[in-house]
Amino acid sequence: MTTTNGPVAPAPLGRPDDRPPTSDPLAAVLESASIAVIATDPDWLVRSWNRAAEELFGYSAGEMIGRPVLELVPRDRRDETRALLERVRAGERVPPFVADRLRRDGATVQVAVSAWPVRDPVGGFLGTGIAYTDRTDQARAEEEARRLRADLERRLADLTRTTEELRVSEERVRLVMESVQDYAILMLHPDGRVASWSPGAERLKGYRADEVVGRHFSLFYPPEAVARGWPEKELAAAAATGRLEDEGWRVRKDGSRFWANVIITAIRDGAGRLVGFGKVSRDLTARKHAEDEVRRLNAELDGRVRERTAELEAVNRDLAQRNAENEMFVYSVSHDLRSPLVNLQGFSRELEKASRGLAELLGDGTVPEAVKRRGQEVLDGKVAKSVGFIRAAVTRLSNIIDALLRLSRAGRVDYRWETVDVAQVVTQVVQAAQQTITERGATVRVGPLAPAWGDRTAVEQVFANLVGNALTYLDPARPGVIEIGQLPDEGTGGSTYFVRDNGLGMAEGHRQKIFQAFQRAHPGVGSGEGLGLAIVARVVERHRGRVWVESRPGEGSTFFVALTAPPAARGPRGEK
């Protein structure tokens, strides 16, 4: 410390210094101290008032010197202060205490006050020394400190609670993470290095925590994904959008691949800074394989269906063409067969004519009787018999050829599609067969029959053949009954007609074959060519209908023919 007033001088007060200069160094120290120090006489009148006091209380030294120091004390505290000053007079030194004092402007200022007695060298009481320190800043600081402390304590409590909660929550999360086996849950640093590792991750990816923590997570990606920077792109996307979901192939420690569903979540602190990523992966290989398998099977199935459809279409076209070829073949063969038939007929007739000529010749009187007799025998016997057989065979052949022509025509003639009054058609068929019906002593019953959609002539051919068949194969042992009717409508958009007889019936083996050409269930009965039902089948087929038979040997047969209804009748029924 220096003894000059320079370095310790208080800040300039900004008002004129009206004090008398002093040469006493101690007085100069007091004067320049930053603590307000005053002195009173034994009656507590101010005798000394330094610059800091002027500043603290607002009174100049000139104003205060000679006035009672108690004026600085708020009225309600003056007695108390007087008592204090009495104790000082008695010799007590009062250590600093905090008290309020009044400023010149009436405001209260908190100060730390200390007081001590001032004595002359022989112990005479000269007055009181009083020092004031401005407590305003300090009080404010203390208040602030109290407040801070309380705040701190509160925060500390909060923090303790939060920490506990966090600890509990973290423990819970840890337990969850460790118990989740099917998910790899890991944390990544913002740069993609692995920060934490879960048992599920170990189970899924094959790495132990100590093998993988700190390594870059691109480790889990296939080389091709790494090559195109996919792991980094995923992190960038997750950082940009907060969350990213991806599915793709990932690689285990052992190099095997699995199809993973991956969710990467960006984790940010309160200030929004990216602190890392949470990554949850799931092994969906089984699902992926199942899906791939389903897709593959579907594609294969599609392919097979297409192939099969194409094959069937080709076969169909082939069959249709072959059918047409067959019918054409049958047609031309039948025609070719007709020419020799004309010869057979014609020349058998010529033979007859020649025989007659020969017989006339034999009748000539010049022929010896024995020759005439033997010649006549030959002519009437072998020749007549042979010609008879030839002609019977020719007639039969002719019928077969005609039937074949009809069969080939059944497939080839152009149909005129119309609504066919089946009841009327059947009536006509029955009328045409009336002679046979009468000869056979049969009974024919016709029930109600709905119209059908088809070619009238062809439908007539069907019923003519079925009725003809029924009449042909009646059982001579009992009166024949033929029923023509219709099954109850089943809403199929068509009608099922039937022709039922109580005739000979058929064994099951025959039922399979009777709709084929030249198949006859009863070869000895009737003179059919074995083509009637083949024609029926062909006609019904061309009508997109169905024909079938139910039969029992000895009981009779029922032929069913299903045909479509006319469009007008079909429409409203279809809408039901």
Place this chain on the structure above:
Amino acid sequence: MTDRELTILLAEDDEGHAYLVQENLRDAGLANQVFHARDGQEALDFIHCQGAHTGRVPNGPLLLLLDINMPRVDGVEVLRRLKADPKTDEIPVIVLTTTDDPREVKRCYELGCSSYVTKPVDYDKFVEAIRRLGLFLSIVKVPSEDERK
């Protein structure tokens, strides 16, 4: 100009048919000359006086009885060629065949045949058909072959 007799050219590959047709035409009282060509080509050769018939001199009216199914050149082709050639398109052609396919009948009429007669398989009907044909041929007027030159 004398009314020369009608020559009948029978194009028929079946010897039996040819025989029966000729027999029955004769039985019907038709006395005209009938020439039998064994296929379509021979019929054409006869008409054009070529091939085996190079030396033939057309003489009077000619009528063709034509079968359809024949080797080498079939009846339809013969008909087509005759009707396509102005020199022969007036020769009356009667198709006489076993085929009764309506499409074949239609085709022959479209090509210009005068008549289409089906040979019935039933011999009585055959005889009757040929007899009527013979009656028809005995009264029919046919332009003369050689007059067209």
